[in-house]
Amino acid sequence: MATVTAGSAIPNALASGRLPKWAPWALLGASWVAAIIVFALLTAGAHSDFNIVGAILVGTIAFDVLLVVLSRLVEGARQATNRLVTSLVSTAFIVALLPLVSLLYTVIAKGLARFDIEFFTYSMRNVVGAGGGALHAIVGTLLITLGATIISVPVGLLTSIYLVEYGRGSLARAITFFVDVMTGIPSIVAGLFAVAFFSLILGDPGIRFGFGGSVALSLLMIPTVVRSSEEMLRIVPNELREAAYALGVPKWLTILKVVLPTSVAGIATGVTLAISRVIGETAPLLLICGYATSMNTNLFANRMMTLPVFVYSQYAQPGTPQQPYFDRAWTAALTLILIVMALNLIARLIARIFSPKLGR
Amino acid sequence: MTTTAGPRPRAKVRLADVLFSGTARVAGILILVALAAVAIFLLAQALPALVADPADYGSHAANFLGYVLPLVFGTIWAAFLAVLIAFPISMGIALFISHYAPRRLAQGLGYIIDLLAAVPSVVFGLWGVQVLAPAVKPLYAWLADHLGWIFLFAPPASGTGRTVLTVAVVLAVMIIPIITSISREIFLQTPVLHQEAALALGATRWEMIRMAVLPFGRSGIVSATMLGLGRALGETLVVAMVLSPKDFISFVLTSSNNTATIAGNIALNFPEASGIGVNALIATGLVLFVITLAINSVARYVVNRRKAFSGAN
Numbered sequence: 001m002a003t004v005t006a007g008s009a010i011p012n013a014l015a016s017g018r019l020p021k022w023a024p025w026a027l028l029g030a031s032w033v034a035a036i037i038v039f040a041l042l043t044a045g046a047h048s049d050f051n052i053v054g055a056i057l058v059g060t061i062a063f064d065v066l067l068v069v070l071s072r073l074v075e076g077a078r079q080a081t082n083r084l085v086t087s088l089v090s091t092a093f094i095v096a097l098l099p100l101v102s103l104l105y106t107v108i109a110k111g112l113a114r115f116d117i118e119f120f121t122y123s124m125r126n127v128v129g130a131g132g133g134a135l136h137a138i139v140g141t142l143l144i145t146l147g148a149t150i151i152s153v154p155v156g157l158l159t160s161i162y163l164v165e166y167g168r169g170s171l172a173r174a175i176t177f178f179v180d181v182m183t184g185i186p187s188i189v190a191g192l193f194a195v196a197f198f199s200l201i202l203g204d205p206g207i208r209f210g211f212g213g214s215v216a217l218s219l220l221m222i223p224t225v226v227r228s229s230e231e232m233l234r235i236v237p238n239e240l241r242e243a244a245y246a247l248g249v250p251k252w253l254t255i256l257k258v259v260l261p262t263s264v265a266g267i268a269t270g271v272t273l274a275i276s277r278v279i280g281e282t283a284p285l286l287l288i289c290g291y292a293t294s295m296n297t298n299l300f301a302n303r304m305m306t307l308p309v310f311v312y313s314q315y316a317q318p319g320t321p322q323q324p325y326f327d328r329a330w331t332a333a334l335t336l337i338l339i340v341m342a343l344n345l346i347a348r349l350i351a352r353i354f355s356p357k358l359g360r
Numbered sequence: 361m362t363t364t365a366g367p368r369p370r371a372k373v374r375l376a377d378v379l380f381s382g383t384a385r386v387a388g389i390l391i392l393v394a395l396a397a398v399a400i401f402l403l404a405q406a407l408p409a410l411v412a413d414p415a416d417y418g419s420h421a422a423n424f425l426g427y428v429l430p431l432v433f434g435t436i437w438a439a440f441l442a443v444l445i446a447f448p449i450s451m452g453i454a455l456f457i458s459h460y461a462p463r464r465l466a467q468g469l470g471y472i473i474d475l476l477a478a479v480p481s482v483v484f485g486l487w488g489v490q491v492l493a494p495a496v497k498p499l500y501a502w503l504a505d506h507l508g509w510i511f512l513f514a515p516p517a518s519g520t521g522r523t524v525l526t527v528a529v530v531l532a533v534m535i536i537p538i539i540t541s542i543s544r545e546i547f548l549q550t551p552v553l554h555q556e557a558a559l560a561l562g563a564t565r566w567e568m569i570r571m572a573v574l575p576f577g578r579s580g581i582v583s584a585t586m587l588g589l590g591r592a593l594g595e596t597l598v599v600a601m602v603l604s605p606k607d608f609i610s611f612v613l614t615s616s617n618n619t620a621t622i623a624g625n626i627a628l629n630f631p632e633a634s635g636i637g638v639n640a641l642i643a644t645g646l647v648l649f650v651i652t653l654a655i656n657s658v659a660r661y662v663v664n665r666r667k668a669f670s671g672a673n
Binding site: 162 | 377386387388391392394398404405449451452455456460461469473476479482484487489490564566567569593597601627634635638642648649653655657659664
């Protein structure tokens with residue numbers, strides 16, 4: 001009877017030739033610590049600032065190289081390649097987060113300087129240097145976006161109804177294809193179109209007014225509305241429609257009373273996301289709405305300021321001293337981001353609260 | 361025979377039905393009309409500039425082609441660099457979310473990347489010019505000093521960091537969410553059986569991705585990249601804010617002499633333009649429209665063809 005003496009455990013054939021699970025993490029920690037120590041020694045010698053980002057970066061690169069070498073020695077070439085790709089893929093993710101973190105940090109840090117009551121209650125009328133606010137720009141943004149929504153939602157929703165409920169054949173295919181192509185129209189081209197259109201129709205080559213911005217934005221918004229509503233209408237179960245037909249309900253009433261109410265939450269979510277997409281558009285509004293320093297609540301006459309254009313103009317045409325202008329630009333940027341985030345949040349809440357409850 | 365061959369029973373045609381379907385159809389046609397109107401009105405306003413003397417709109421080129429060619433080059437050059445930077449990173453992120461990150465985390469990580477897409481372009485422009493440009497200035501000086509013999513980094517380096525490379529980095533950040541979200545969807549559609557078969561044969565995770573996931577998603581990756589390219593071509597504010605453009609062709613990445621892009625040129629010059637100058641800018645816009653339309657159409661065509669044959673839907 002063979003006995004196994006304690007102390008010399010049988011090597012597991014499946015686990016041999018593999019690095020233990022904790023090895024990569026230990027290696028990562030060790031490389032970071034080593035890099036930080038090296039950087040600390042170097043900075044102490046050179047009397048310069050300690051660069052934590054650089055230390056982590058160098059440590060990570062050292063970790064990648066070490067892990068591949070170690071894995072190649074212990075596990076062979078195939079596993080080494082696998083580990084290399086794993087670390088590259090994770091690094092790509094971290095790299096993409098850096099600008100996001102930097103951007104959000106900067107916008108919040110610099111934007112808070114002027115995030116005060118005055119900013120939200122004053123326009124820039126007769127303001128030179130410090131002070132003033134963006135009330136006229138906020139009102140302009142809301143009005144123009146409202147105009148764009150009023151144009152886009154009926155057109156987009158009806159088109160998606162056509163595509164889902166009626167559309168067969170080449171017209172539906174053409175609409176689907178061109179709606180997809182429309183999502184790629186550069187925003188500045190939409191602005192140029194609005195300028196070209198209204199200056200020809202109204203015979204004023206230098207035309208600037210708010211409603212033109214609404215038209216330009218709706219050109220960008222309609223494809224998003226069509227796509228999202230189309231998806232929502234398609235997931236309405238066919239049984240619901242057939243049940244309505246079986247009761248003798250006409251098709252148009254079935255759509256209005258059965259299909260739309262079922263999908264209204266999803267459609268509202270899609271519309272909100274579409275609004276959040278166009279509310280930050282700058283280029284078309286720069287062309288067709290122009291700059292203004294005063295409040296203008298009439299969409300159909302005179303120049304109209306919007307929040308994105310406000311950011312651009314405060315940065316691009318600063319007076320002296322420059323700092324108050326840059327401060328206002330950053331605060332407006334912060335306001336814009338807050339509005340976009342709020343819209344995204346509302347969209348998710350709508351989706352969560354009003355979506356049809358399936359099952360009990 | 362008692363039954364008579366009467367007419368087949370027909371559904372009653374209701375006026376409301378006709379009206380409703382008619383309205384829906386008109387809305388759909390309206391979209392096609394709008395797209396056609398964009399082309400027609402741009403063309404109508406561009407025509408005067410095509411035949412005018414470039415001196416009238418402040419250019420010293422021989423004709424309109426000479427005026428627009430450097431702009432076309434600048435647009436494609438900046439967008440090409442942006443895609444070059446964004447593509448490997450986007451593939452990494454898409455694979456990370458679809459195949460590497462723990463399942464429970466994956467969706468949240470996807471939201472974080474989508475957050476990048478929610479930031480308005482003017483904010484990216486402000487960040488690019490006030491944060492990124494000063495931060496990369498020393499790097500450009502170093503590149504010009506040590507790698508100046510490569511034509512891409514020919515000295516002198518820019519003193520402000522506001523170069524086409526900075527623009528490309530910001531554009532890359534802006535198109536990463538687009539490329540990522542489309543490729544991620546396609547990677548997730550890879551048939552599970554293919555992946556499990558590869559793993560069962562002893563493939564490592566990377567070998568499984570190379571053999572099962574990437575071939576399946578190839579056309580999706582191509583079209584996602586082209587959509588990102590289309591976005592980068594049309595991006596306006598970042599270019600207008602970061603670059604101080606010149607009207608000649610320059611390949612140098614790190615100098616302050618940068619070729620303007622079509623969109624950036626329009627944004628910078630439109631507010632002050634008048635008369636034939638407006639027509640010239642609209643004509644350049646028409647060129648941009650045609651380029652992006654072509655790229656998007658090809659990308660959509662590739663996606664749609666794939667959809668029909670993959671059996672994934």
